[in-house]
Structure formats: structure tokens, C-alpha cells
Amino acid sequence: MSAAVILAEGVEKWFGAAHVLKGCSLSVSRGEVVVICGPSGSGKSTFIKCMNGLEPFQRGRILVEGVSVGEPATDLPKLRARIGMVFQHFELYPHKSVIENITLAPMHVLKRSRGEAEDGARALLRRVGLADKDRAFPSELSGGQQQRVAIARALAMEPVAMLFDEPTSALDPEMISEVLDVIGQLAAEGMTMVVVTHEMGFARAAADRVAFMDAGRVLEDRPTAEFFENPEAGRSKMFLSKILRH
Amino acid sequence: MTGFDWGVIVRALPFLWDGMKVSLMLTGAGVLGGVLLGTVLAIMRLSPYRALSVAAAAYVTTFRSLPLILILFWFYFLVPLALGRPVGAFASAVIAFILFEAAYFGEIIRAGISSVRRGQLLAAKASGMTHLQALRLVVLPQAFRAMTPVMLTQSIVMFQDTSLVYVITLRDFMTVASIVAGRDGRVVELYTFAAVVYFVICFSASLAVRSLCRPAIA
Numbered sequence: 077m078s079a080a081v082i083l084a085e086g087v088e089k090w091f092g093a094a095h096v097l098k099g100c101s102l103s104v105s106r107g108e109v110v111v112i113c114g115p116s117g118s119g120k121s122t123f124i125k126c127m128n129g130l131e132p133f134q135r136g137r138i139l140v141e142g143v144s145v146g147e148p149a150t151d152l153p154k155l156r157a158r159i160g161m162v163f164q165h166f167e168l169y170p171h172k173s174v175i176e177n178i179t180l181a182p183m184h185v186l187k188r189s190r191g192e193a194e195d196g197a198r199a200l201l202r203r204v205g206l207a208d209k210d211r212a213f214p215s216e217l218s219g220g221q222q223q224r225v226a227i228a229r230a231l232a233m234e235p236v237a238m239l240f241d242e243p244t245s246a247l248d249p250e251m252i253s254e255v256l257d258v259i260g261q262l263a264a265e266g267m268t269m270v271v272v273t274h275e276m277g278f279a280r281a282a283a284d285r286v287a288f289m290d291a292g293r294v295l296e297d298r299p300t301a302e303f304f305e306n307p308e309a310g311r312s313k314m315f316l317s318k319i320l321r322h
Numbered sequence: 323m324t325g326f327d328w329g330v331i332v333r334a335l336p337f338l339w340d341g342m343k344v345s346l347m348l349t350g351a352g353v354l355g356g357v358l359l360g361t362v363l364a365i366m367r368l369s370p371y372r373a374l375s376v377a378a379a380a381y382v383t384t385f386r387s388l389p390l391i392l393i394l395f396w397f398y399f400l401v402p403l404a405l406g407r408p409v410g411a412f413a414s415a416v417i418a419f420i421l422f423e424a425a426y427f428g429e430i431i432r433a434g435i436s437s438v439r440r441g442q443l444l445a446a447k448a449s450g451m452t453h454l455q456a457l458r459l460v461v462l463p464q465a466f467r468a469m470t471p472v473m474l475t476q477s478i479v480m481f482q483d484t485s486l487v488y489v490i491t492l493r494d495f496m497t498v499a500s501i502v503a504g505r506d507g508r509v510v511e512l513y514t515f516a517a518v519v520y521f522v523i524c525f526s527a528s529l530a531v532r533s534l535c536r537p538a539i540a
Contacts, residue, residue, distance in 0.1 A: 130444050157450025167445035171463050180459060181449035226445075233449060 079142075081106050081237045081268045082127055082159075086136035089122060096122050097133065098292040104237065104270055109263045111279040111300075112272045114289035115315060120272045121164075123289065124239050127270065128152075128159045141236065157185050160230030164242040166222040168214035168229070174201070175210040178229045186233065193232070200228035204258050220251030224258055237268040244275060276319055280304055288312040327508060331515050334502045341498030342519075344412070348419060348484045348494065353427075353477045355420030360427030365457060367432055378428070385425035391486050394418045398490040411492040423480055430472050434465030474531040478524050495519070 082104040089097040096119045104110050112120045125131040127138055129145045129152045138145040140155055168177050178200060179193035188196075201207050204224040214222055223243060230238060240259065244252045256278045263269060263282040273279065279286050279300065286303040288296040290311045296303060307313045331338070366378035385393070397418040402408045438461050446456035466473075485496035493501070496516060503512035 125444075128448060130448060153447070153450050153452045153455075156448055159448075161445070161448035163441055163445060163448075165439075165441055167439070167441040169442065169445075169460055169464075171467060181446075181451060184455055184459060185450040229449070 079106070080104060080139070081108075081141060082270065083139040084123075084127065084136070085138075087123065087126055087133050087138060088135035089119075089126065089131065089133040096292050097126070099136065100289070100292070100294050101136075102270075102287060102294060102297065104268060106236075106268055107266045108268055108284050109282055110270050110285045110287060111283040112270065112287045112289060113274060113276070113279065113315070114295075117291075118289040119292045120289045121241050124241050124270055124272050127239060128156045128161060130156075130161075153185070157181070157233055158236050160233060160235035160238040162223070162226050162230055162238065162240045162243050164245050166214070166219070166226045166246070168222055168226055170214050172213075173210070174206070174212050174214070174217070174225050177214070177225060178232045181229070182232050196232055197228070200231050201225075203231075204228045205254075218251060219247045220254045223247065223251075223255045227255075227258055227262075231262075237270070238262065240269065240271040240273065242272050242274075244273065274319060276304075276316070288315065290315075326511055328511055330502070330506050330508045330511055334498075334506075334512075337502065338495065338498050341493055341495035344487075344493055345481065345484045345495040348412075348415060348487065349477065349481045351416045352419035352423045352480050352484075355416070356423030356427045356480075357431075357473065359420060359424035360429075360431050361462070363424060363428030364431035364435055367428070368435055382425045382428055385422055386429075390418075390422055390483055391489055393422050394486060394490055397421075411487070411490045415487050415490060415492050419480070419484070423476070426476055427473065430469055430476060431465060434469035435461055437468050438464045470534070471531055474527070474534070478527050478531075481527075482520065482524065 080103045082102070084100060084102045087097050087100045088095070100119070100123050102110065102112075102123075112124065114120050122131055126133045127140070127145070129150075133146060140159060143150055143155055145152070145155065168174075169180070172180065175194060175197050178197035179188075179190065182188045182193040182196065183190060198207065198210060201210055204227055206221060206224055206228070209217065209221065209225070214225070217225065227243075243259065244255050247255060252275070256275060259269075259271065260278065260282045271278075271283070283300045285297060286300050287294050288303070288307070288311070296308055296312050298308075303312075304316070307316055363378045363381060366374040367382070369375050394415060397414045398411060401414045401417060435457075442460055442464065443456050446460040447453065451459065484494055487494050488497040488500065499512045499516040503509045
């Protein structure tokens with residue numbers, strides 16, 4: 077068993093008076109794919125944003141490669157540079173072309189030369205099936221294409237792990253599979269990742285473990301097959317029966 | 323009543339042009355310095371550090387509560403006192419305009435930054451950028467794009483406001499026109515000419531702003 081790339085222990089967070097995370101723990105080992113599911117408002121997006129320090133939390137601790145996210149002394153930009161993140165609403169930079177979106181952080185954070193960064197970006201665009209779109213602007217792309225560029229942008233930093241925050245929730249149904257295919261491909265190549273998603277088909281096919289969250293708690297965290305065949309908690313049974321009905 | 327003598331304007335053109343150069347330089351310096359300082363104020367005001375945001379808010383509120391003419395006066399007399407030597411009307415006017423306009427540009431830029439989706443800042447930070455890198459490379463370019471029309475309009479207003487420097491004996495276009503009007507006794511001709519010049523410059527600048535903004539919206 078290799079050391080955890082991401083380790084969260086007893087994470088608690090309040091938004092003002094609202095207690096949104098009530099002691100969440102999760103451990104993600106190298107090469108592991110963990111899906112977090114659960115009803116909306118359960119805190120899963122907040123939890124995943126705590127993992128790279130985009131959301132502050134008040135109690136508990138999160139270690140990324142052994143470095144504590146919550147310590148004031150931690151160099152968060154350096155830590156985040158090693159963890160890729162993909163957002164529900166893509167968040168491509170609208171004033172920059174596809175290739176500029178991908179090369180921006182490598183050039184300014186990793187201090188790569190433009191040529192080097194562009195070579196890397198083109199290779200990644202081929203990998204996500206968008207080799208011909210390098211000069212396009214985000215507004216000229218479909219949602220599925222934008223999300224694939226966003227994945228390429230995150231991969232350009234050569235991260236040790238990837239966080240996906242509902243990567244297909246903002247997509248039209250016919251575009252979901254093209255994005256899930258890319259994520260599934262990454263999983264198959266051994267990328268360490270945490271994926272917040274409602275796509276149970278994807279979870280079943282790609283995840284090593286499934287964590288179920290409800291009302292700020294991780295109620296279950298089990299190997300994928302076990303989770304689907306025999307969910308323990310009543311809440312996850314109900315959730316599964318609702319979401320798998322169709 | 324004698325007829326109008328428009329020749330007086332032609333004869334005074336070099337003098338008037340000198341005045342116009344002062345007006346344009348004041349506007350240029352005020353806009354440039356005002357936008358730079360305004361950007362700093364906007365970033366401070368949106369900062370999570372309370373001390374920074376309160377300081378910026380206090381600055382903006384103070385300068386927006388005072389008439390420009392008072393600030394011009396104040397710096398004309400204060401800056402030489404502070405430095406211990408005379409700095410001249412132009413330098414004190416430039417300082418006054420930059421500090422005054424920064425309060426207005428700062429509010430415009432703050433609105434511009436706030437109009438950029440929060441997810442953009444998060445995405446930039448998630449990729450390893452520092453807060454300032456994320457602002458400089460991702461948020462501010464989008465904010466400035468959205469704010470360009472309002473900032474240009476503010477610049478036009480500022481160009482008109484430069485005429486106030488007559489109170490500190492600086493010879494801008496308006497002051498020169500007044501001097502010629504008094505010297506040659508041609509008040510109607512000079513003030514009419516000044517009005518036409520201001521109108522033509524400001525109106526064509528507004529038209530330029532409008533045509534500039536059309537592609538930005540698309």
C-alpha cells in the first residue's frame with residue numbers, strides 16, 4: 077500500500093453559522109480513483125475544494141503529499157501547481173485562445189518557455205481529441221469541447237493528482253460521454269483522482285472506491301463493487317435507487 | 323457694435339496650442355496615473371485583509387467627498403510645503419489629478435473586477451498562480467475589457483475638468499483662451515472658439531468610444 081497522495085481527516089467547515097462539513101475524512105493513494113457522490117447540498121463540492129485549499133476549513137487537517145493544506149506557512153500556489161482541478165463550469169479564460177489557456181500556467185508558474193509550453197499543449201490537445209482547435213476561443217467551442225480543453229489545461233501542469241468537481245453537470249446529455257471518456261482514459265493510465273459526480277455508470281466502470289456524502293458527512297467509503305452491490309447506509313440505498321432507476 | 327474679428331484666433335493659435343498641450347498632458351498623466359493607482363485601490367478594496375480594504379475605502383470616500391477645485395488648491399500649496407521647495411503649478415496639478423481620479427477609476431475597476439466570475443479566480447489559483455498572478459493574468463484583463471467604455475467616458479470628463487487649473491495659474495487651453503480674450507478684448511470670439519474646440523474633441527471622443535465598444539460586446 078503506497079502512501080496517500082491526499083489525506084483528509086476530520087475536516088469541518090462552517091459558512092457563517094452553517095456547518096457544511098462535519099468531520100469528513102478521505103484517503104486517496106497513488107493511482108487510486110475515488111468517486112464522491114451524494115445529493116446536492118451534501119458538501120461534496122466544498123470538500124473537494126478544501127483539498128487544494130481553494131476553500132478554507134476550520135477544523136481537521138488535509139495533507140497533500142504530506143504537506144498540510146491548512147497551515148498558514150504552506151505555500152499554497154506551489155501545492156496547487158501539483159494538483160490539477162476541473163470545474164463544473166469549465167472556467168476557461170474567455171479572453172485567451174485554447175492554446176493560451178493551456179500554456180498560461182506552465183509559462184508563468186513553471187517558467188517554461190513559450191515553445192516548450194506550446195509543444196506540450198499540442199500533445200495534450202491531441203490526447204483529448206481537439207488537435208485542430210488550438211487557435212479557437214472558448215466561446216467558439218461546445219460545452220464538451222470546453223471541458224476537454226479544461227482537462228488538458230489541468231494536465232499541462234503535470235499534476236500528481238486530479239480533482240474533478242462535477243465535470244459533466246453543466247453539459248448537455250449528448251456531450252457527457254466525450255468528457256467521461258477522457259476522464260476514464262486518464263483513470264486507466266493510472267492518474268490519481270477524486271471525482272465528484274452523479275454519473276454512477278462512470279463510477280462503476282472507473283472508480284476504485286466510492287464515497288457517499290450526505291449533509292456534510294461521509295456516510296460510506298467502500299470499494300466500488302461493494303458499494304453498488306450492498307450499500308450499507310440507508311441514505312445511500314435511497315440515493316442509489318433514485319439515481320439508478322432510469 | 324463692431325463686427326466679430328475671427329482673425330484674433332488665428333493670430334493667437336500658437337499660444338492656444340501651447341494651452342491645449344498642457345490640457346492634453348494633464349489628461350494623459352491623470353488617466354495613466356489614475357488607472358494605475360485606481361487598480362491598486364480596487365485590489366486593496368476587494369482584499370480579504372480588512373486593514374487594506376478599509377484603508378482603500380477611506381481613501382475613495384475622502385476624495386469623492388471633496389470638490390476637485392479644493393484638491394487642486396490644496397496640493398498647489400501643500401506639495402511645496404511638504405517638499406520644502408516649489409514644484410510648480412504643473413507638477414502639483416498632475417499629483418492632484420492622479421490622486422483625485424484614482425478614487426473614481428478605482429471604483430470603476432472594482433466594479434469591473436466584481437463582474438468577472440469568481441470561478442475564474444479559483445481556476446487561475448487552482449493552476450498554481452499566486453493571487454496577484456491570477457489577478458494580473460486572468461481577472462484584470464477581463465475586467466478592463468468590460469470597463470473600457472466607462473473608463474474612456476471618465477477620461478473625457480477628466481479632460482473637461484482640466485480647465486479648473488486656472489485657479490492655480492496653470493496655462494491650460496481654457497486659461498489661455500481667457501487671457502487672449504481679455505488682452506485683445508475679444509471675449510465672444512475666444513469663448514465661442516473654446517466651446518467649439520471642447521465640443522468637437524469630447525464629441526468625437528464619445529463617438530470613438532461608442533464604435534470601439536461595439537465589437538467588444540459581440
